[in-house]
Amino acid sequence: MTERSALGAQVAGIVGGGSMGGAIARGLVESGSLAAERVLVADHGQEHRRALAELGIRTFPDEGELLAEEPGVVVLAVKPQVLPQVMASVAPSCAGRLVISIAAGVPLSALEAALPGARLVRAMPNLPVQVRSGATVLATGPTATPADVELARELFLALGAASVMREDQLDVAGAAVGCAPAFFALFVDALTRAGLRAGLPAAGCRELVETTMRGCAEQLLDEGVHPRAYLERVTSPGGTTAAALFALEPALVEGSYAAVDAALARTRELAGA
Ligand SMILES: NC(=O)C1=CN([C@@H]2O[C@H](COP(=O)(O)OP(=O)(O)OC[C@H]3O[C@@H](n4cnc5c(N)ncnc54)[C@H](OP(=O)(O)O)[C@@H]3O)[C@@H](O)[C@H]2O)C=CC1
Ligand SMILES: O=C(O)[C@@H]1CCC=N1
Structure with a gap:
């Protein structure tokens, strides 16, 4: 001790x-x-x-x-x-x-x-x-x-x-990382609903998504692999993931930037309150 x-x-x-x-x-x-x-x-x-x-x-x-x-x-x-x-x-x-x-x-x-x-x-x-x-x-x-x-x-x-x-970096960390558990939970919920909508059975759909998320987080951390390199392991040329990423990436990247900017703007409002 x-x-x-x-x-x-x-x-x-x-x-x-x-x-x-x-x-x-x-x-x-x-x-x-x-x-x-x-x-x-x-x-x-x-x-x-x-x-x-x-x-x-x-x-x-x-x-x-x-x-x-x-x-x-x-x-x-x-x-x-x-x-x-x-x-x-x-x-x-x-x-x-x-x-x-x-x-x-x-x-x-x-x-x-x-x-x-x-x-x-x-x-x-x-x-x-x-x-x-x-x-x-x-x-x-x-x-x-x-x-x-x-x-x-x-x-x-x-x-x-x-x-x-630095304190200004702490505020950014609050916006990007402090809020992130809510972002991840939203993604789990959205993917679960997308799976249900496309025909997966309700029972177990969320569990499949959550288990996958935990496994991905473990691999990224344990292997220290860059997220882009990890993503490429899943993405066959001309395959299903490539088609999915084409649809998802613009919205997710833009949404993430906007989310962090909005959280930071609110942080600054609270600082002035
Ligand atoms: N939640 C998160 O993920 C994160 C939160 N934070 C920060 O943590 C702080 C707390 O957030 P969070 O835990 O979500 O808020 P919560 O509302 O869940 O918790 C605050 C608790 O404090 C109680 N409380 C308020 N005043 C007093 C008092 N004078 N004496 C005793 N208890 C009191 C509230 O009771 P009651 O409502 O009944 O008054 C409430 O239960 C915030 O400043 C937030 O910015 C930072 C990082 C992440
Ligand atoms: O929403 C909030 O105020 C807190 C701060 C960071 C995450 N949650």
Whole structure:
């Protein structure tokens, strides 16, 4: 446990136990990175609290009671729209503490203004952190020490991949990678519906698509093969995949560019809100 001892000795207090806060809490506990009693989660929702408490995680109905436990690391995992009021409430307890915000679009400058004296890191994770296959980008301001950055990186490394980048790159990562689980789920759903429409039986159609997606992701990662080279393995000259790609590629490429641009535009709106 030498490499993980810095994280393993911490108490992490997560404010917001919804989709992402809950996924981080579960990931930390289920990976064995933090003992369940070292993970504290505040959430308004009784159902969220009950599900997390089943894992042994200590839960609280609001951020005040959680902060009273003096966690070494505070993770702010509420929606950007409610973050200002949450920060106003936690500011006095966060001075001198490491605070990691995962809120999309809320810049370090806004966090610094709202949380004087806190040591601040921004993180942009994605949903597979819950199964320790997430991808997180971190950005830090002048208030965070090198040890803080290392601890934040260790925390998200326990949940998948984690890298430190500039803050503007973190925003792009949010648009391209933070949102990507929704893009992939949409593609699975669309392909399933296309298969059904063309005559596959409903039972099992989605499973075929999902199993294929998992297998492709494993091959791409395990072999380190470039996506274009992988695609060519499937594509016979004059064959069925070539015909399909001719139809799919323009829409998918254009749609992906437009999706990331739209997410980034919304990120910038939230930053100005
Ligand atoms: N979902 C994702 O894939 C990703 C999300 N993010 C960021 O994570 C943050 C959270 O998003 P997400 O998890 O999707 O949102 P959710 O709405 O699923 O979770 C937020 C939770 O926080 C609770 N909450 C709000 N205020 C408080 C409070 N003062 N005390 C305790 N609990 C509170 C909410 O309860 P209630 O609604 O009842 O008030 C809700 O259950 C956002 O800032 C988002 O930008 C970043 C990357 C990916
Ligand atoms: O939609 C959202 O606000 C969050 C941020 C990144 C992914 N989901």
